[in-house]
Every structure is written in structure tokens, then in C-alpha cells.
Amino acid sequence: MTSDDLIKEWRTKPSRPVYWLEGEEDFYIDKLMDFAETNLLKEEERSFNQVTFYGRDALWPDVVNACSRYPMFGEKQVILLKEAQLMKDIERLESYISNPLSSTVLIIGYKGKTLDKRGKLSKVVNKMAVLFQSKKIPDEKLMDWIINYKQSNGVQLSSGAAALLADHIGNDLSRITNEIDKVAMNIGTKKIITEDDIEKFVGISKEYNVFELQNALSKKDLPKAIRIIQYFEHNPKAGPIQLLLPSLYVFFSKILQIYQMSDKSYEAVSKLFYFNPRAAKQAIDTAMNFSLIGVQEKSSGKEKETVKAKKVDKLRISFDLDENRITQSGPKQIYVSIIAPDGSPVAVEALGSGKFTTREGIEKLFTKMVEVNYVQGEKQHLNVEWKQDNDFQTGNYRIEVYNNGFKIGEGIRTFKKGGLFG
Numbered sequence: 001m002t003s004d005d006l007i008k009e010w011r012t013k014p015s016r017p018v019y020w021l022e023g024e025e026d027f028y029i030d031k032l033m034d035f036a037e038t039n040l041l042k043e044e045e046r047s048f049n050q051v052t053f054y055g056r057d058a059l060w061p062d063v064v065n066a067c068s069r070y071p072m073f074g075e076k077q078v079i080l081l082k083e084a085q086l087m088k089d090i091e092r093l094e095s096y097i098s099n100p101l102s103s104t105v106l107i108i109g110y111k112g113k114t115l116d117k118r119g120k121l122s123k124v125v126n127k128m129a130v131l132f133q134s135k136k137i138p139d140e141k142l143m144d145w146i147i148n149y150k151q152s153n154g155v156q157l158s159s160g161a162a163a164l165l166a167d168h169i170g171n172d173l174s175r176i177t178n179e180i181d182k183v184a185m186n187i188g189t190k191k192i193i194t195e196d197d198i199e200k201f202v203g204i205s206k207e208y209n210v211f212e213l214q215n216a217l218s219k220k221d222l223p224k225a226i227r228i229i230q231y232f233e234h235n236p237k238a239g240p241i242q243l244l245l246p247s248l249y250v251f252f253s254k255i256l257q258i259y260q261m262s263d264k265s266y267e268a269v270s271k272l273f274y275f276n277p278r279a280a281k282q283a284i285d286t287a288m289n290f291s292l293i294g295v296q297e298k299s300s301g302k303e304k305e306t307v308k309a310k311k312v313d314k315l316r317i318s319f320d321l322d323e324n325r326i327t328q329s330g331p332k333q334i335y336v337s338i339i340a341p342d343g344s345p346v347a348v349e350a351l352g353s354g355k356f357t358t359r360e361g362i363e364k365l366f367t368k369m370v371e372v373n374y375v376q377g378e379k380q381h382l383n384v385e386w387k388q389d390n391d392f393q394t395g396n397y398r399i400e401v402y403n404n405g406f407k408i409g410e411g412i413r414t415f416k417k418g419g420l421f422g
Contacts, residue, residue, distance in 0.1 A: 003028040006132055007035055014040060014076070017100035020125045022110040023134030027173035029109045032132070033082055036107050040078045049077035055087035064096045067104045077104050084110045094121045097128050137173065140271075142166050146176060150193075155184050160195040160206070163279075167211045167247070168204045205231075208238060210247045211279075217248075218286035219411050251279075255286050285409050291318045292399050292411040294392070295385075309394045309415035314387040317399055319409050321372065321380045329376040335366040335402040336384050341395025341415075348388060359405035366402070 009015065021029045041050055049071045053063055063081060071077035084090060093108075100106065114133065115122040125131055137145050146162040157165075157180070169175050183193050183201045190197075195206045206212075208231040216225035232239030254272055273279040294312035296304045306312060317336060335356050338346040345365040347353035356366050370384055394417050401409040 001130075001132060003032055003132070003134075006032060006130075010036065010040060014105045016130045017102055017104055017106060018097050018125075018129035019105070019107045019132065020110065020129045021108065021132045021134065022114045023132075024112060024114075025134040025136045025173065026111045027177065028132075028134040029111050030174065033080060033107065033109045036078065037080060040105065041074070041076070045074050046078075048072040049074050050080070051077075052080045052082065055081065055083040055085060055090070058087050060087070060089050060092040063093065067096055067106050068101060070101075071103055075103065079104060079106045081106070081108045084108045085112055091119065091121045094124050097121075098124045100128065137171060139171060142171055145173075146180070149177060149180055150184055153184070155191055155193065157193045158195065161193050161198045163211065164195055164198045164204050164206060164209065165202070168209060168243075203238075205238060208232070208235075210239060210244055211282075213239075213244070214248060214251050215282055218282055220291060221412060223414060251283070255283055258283060285411075292316070292397070292413040293318075294413060294415055307414065307416055309392045309417065312392040312415060314385050315392075315397070315399070315413070317384045317386075317401070317411070319382055319401060321374060321382060321403075329374055332372050332374045332403060334370050334372060334382065334384070336368045336370070336386070337364060337400045337402070338367040338386060339398040339400075341393045341397060346386070346388070351388070356402065357405065358402065358407075364402075 006019075021032055023029065037050075037052070051066050053066075058081065063079070067079050069077070081087070097106075111134075115125060117123075143159070143162050143166055146165055147157045147159065150156065165176055165179060169179070179198075179202045180193070183197050186201045187193065187197055198204055199206045208228050213225060213228045215221075216228060228239075232244070257272060258269060269284055270280040273283060293305045293316050294307060294309075295314050295316050296306045296311045297313040298304065315338065321332075321334075340346050346367045347365040348367075352369065353365065353367050354369065355363055356369075357363050368384060368386055370382070372380060372382065374380065392415055394415055397413050397415065399411050399413070400407055
């Protein structure tokens with residue numbers, strides 16, 4: 001029985017005298033108690049026939065006495081016992097639950113845990129009451145739950161917005177729904193909640209969060225990682241250390257697991273990250289050991305890494321084709337696409353550039369294609385170099401690597417101006 005099933009029953013008429021709501025997920029218990037408090041009786045009946053107790057302050061004889069009286073000017077009375085897990089001697093309610101009054105509807109919210117199944121009260125509840133168990137949403141289903149939460153009202157969250165909430169809040173449905181409801185009230189007639197909406201109305205930055213820090217560390221983007229860390233230093237609530245360290249530990253622990261997997265396909269890795277597409281893609285890129293540097297060639301023949309645009313003679317893209325035991329051996333065509341800081345693709349036909357088609361059916365320019373003789377089950381490290389006739393620009397160069405139509409890696413390298421203060 002789901003919470004929606006129970007609400008549907010209550011909309012008609014409560015059919016049983018005792019309802020016991022228990023479990024680790026507070027959200028559904030609160031949802032049911034709130035509904036019962038405002039919907040089981042008409043407003044004019046509540047002052048006579050509805051009583052609410054709180055477990056910390058309630059005494060079991062008071063609860064039993066309230067349940068044992070008859071309703072005034074109505075057919076039913078409703079007794080709500082909230083936070084029942086805090087009530088002393090709650091097992092003393094067993095005698096009433098075993099023989100309840102038919103004109104009383106007793107609803108008990110027992111949050112954060114379940115009754116000990118070996119106890120007498122648990123056995124009586126299972127026999128005489130409607131038992132609702134509120135279970136935590138599994139982590140692998142949290143993203144879908146967030147995306148679909150407002151669908152019945154015609155509002156949907158983008159996957160990016162859902163990922164922001166999941167990464168920042170975690171598996172806390174009450175907090176998540178409060179934030180989504182707040183955003184939905186502020187976006188007017190819009191039907192899709194985006195990352196920008198989450199950033200504006202919730203205060204979670206889409207640029208400065210633990211997910212983006214992981215991304216920067218994964219891509220060895222030191223300037224971005226330092227910017228995020230400095231932002232957290234000045235805004236402790238945006239990135240509390242108690243959230244950052246466990247998140248980073250879990251992420252890079254899973255990277256180690258990927259190295260040990262025989263099947264490193266996107267489908268296999270997605271299971272490790274509970275089918276979160278962003279996290280799975282980021283992990284695959286990290287496991288590829290992807291790097292991108294600017295290289296200066298000296299007259300002596302020696303090479304030196306540089307970040308100054310005017311000194312860059314070529315780009316060197318390095319990455320691993322991992323030891324996937326599923327992919328068959330044979331020649332593989334690897335396409336490298338470079339996008340310049342001004343947003344234009346870097347493609348020179350005379351230097352071997354051309355076009356290819358992605359798995360989405362999109363025709364795309366590639367800067368360079370290399371063919372490798374892939375051996376099943378063996379890791380291969382590749383270095384792809386790109387030299388061009390004209391100078392490299394200052395700003396961010398974005399590189400994407402494709403195999404068999406799929407993007408298998410990407411990275412960003414920032415080149416600065418030269419000179420005394422460059």
C-alpha cells in the first residue's frame with residue numbers, strides 16, 4: 001500500500017479504526033498525517049471530534065481515554081498521535097488497539113523506525129490495524145523521483161536541476177519537496193524547472209557545488225578547482241566540509257571500482273552511479289586519465305608545457321582506451337574535435353580534418369582522426385597531437401573525443417596572454 005492508496009481510501013471514508021504509520025522515511029508519514037488532520041472531518045466537526053497528541057508530551061491513559069469516548073454530533077471522531085516514537089510506555093496502547101472503538105479513527109505516526117516485530121504490540125498492530133510502512137527511496141531511484149515529483153501538476157524538473165538538488169541535499173525528501181514547491185511558486189506559468197531556477201530560488205550554485213568540484217578535479221582543471229574551493233571558503237554554507245569530503249571520497253572510490261570492472265561500458269558504469277547520467281559520464285572521463293596540454297617546441301628539440309597562447313606550438317591530448325573485455329578487437333577510428341575559445345570548430349581539411357556522424361545522428365566536424373588497432377582486454381594509452389598554421393587563441397579550448405559515434409572523453413585547457421604580466 002502506497003501513501004496515495006491510503007489517501008484515496010481516506011477521501012472516501014476511513015474503513016478501519018486504527019492506522020499505524022511507521023518507517024525510516026518521514027516524508028510520507030508527514031504527508032499522511034497532514035492530510036488526515038485537514039480532510040477526514042469537516043471543519044465544523046474538528047473542534048468537537050478531533051484531538052491531536054504529540055508523543056513527547058502524551059500520556060498513554062490520556063490517549064486511550066480520548067479514543068474511548070463517543071463522537072459528538074457526528075459519526076466518527078479522529079485521534080492523531082504524532083511523533084509516537086517519542087512516547088513513553090507506548091506499548092500500553094496494545095490493549096486499546098486489540099479492541100478499538102468502531103466510531104474512533106486512531107492514526108499513529110511512528111517516525112524514523114519500525115516496531116520490534118518480536119514484541120506484542122507489533123503483533124497486535126499487524127493483526128488489528130492498517131499498517132503503512134514508509135521506506136526510504138533507494139539512491140538509484142532518487143533522480144527519477146525528483147524529476148517526477150511535480151508531474152501531476154504539469155511541472156517537470158530537468159535532469160540538471162534534479163542532479164543539483166540530489167547532490168546538494170541528498171536523500172531528504174522533505175527538504176527536496178519544500179525547495180521544489182518554493183521554486184514552482186516562483187516560476188509562474190513555466191512548466192519545466194531548470195538549473196537556473198534552482199540557482200536563483202534555492203541558492204544552490206550550478207557553478208560552485210560539489211559536483212563541479214569533482215568535475216574540475218577529474219579533468220585536472222586546477223584554476224577551476226581553486227575558484228570553487230575559494231568560493232566555499234567565503235560561503236561555508238554552500239559547501240560544508242561535512243558534505244564535501246564524503247562526496248569526494250565516494251566518487252573517487254567508485255573510480256577505483258571502475259578500474260577493476262571487466263565491462264567499462266556506459267551501461268555498466270551507470271549502475272554503479274544509480275543511473276545518474278551526469279555522474280556516470282564524469283566517472284568514465286576520469287577513469288580514462290584524460291589530459292590536455294599546450295606544448296612549446298624549442299629550437300633544441302626539447303618540449304615544454306605552457307599555458308601562454310603565443311608560445312603554444314601544438315596541443316597534446318592524452319587518454320586511455322581501457323581494457324574493456326566486451327569490446328571486440330580490431331581497428332577503431334578515434335575522432336578528436338577541438339572547439340576554439342570563440343566557439344568555432346577547429347578544422348583544416350588539408351591537415352586531415354573532416355566530418356563524422358554521432359550516435360544521435362548529428363553530423364559533426366572533427367579536427368583529427370586516428371586509427372588504432374584495439375586489442376580486447378588491454379589498456380592502450382593514446383597521444384593525439386594537433387599543430388596548426390595560425391596562432392592559438394587566448395581563452396578556453398574544448399576538446400571532445402569520440403569512438404563509434406559515442407563521446408568517450410572531453411576536457412578544457414585555458415591559454416593565457418603572454419608578456420610580463422601574462
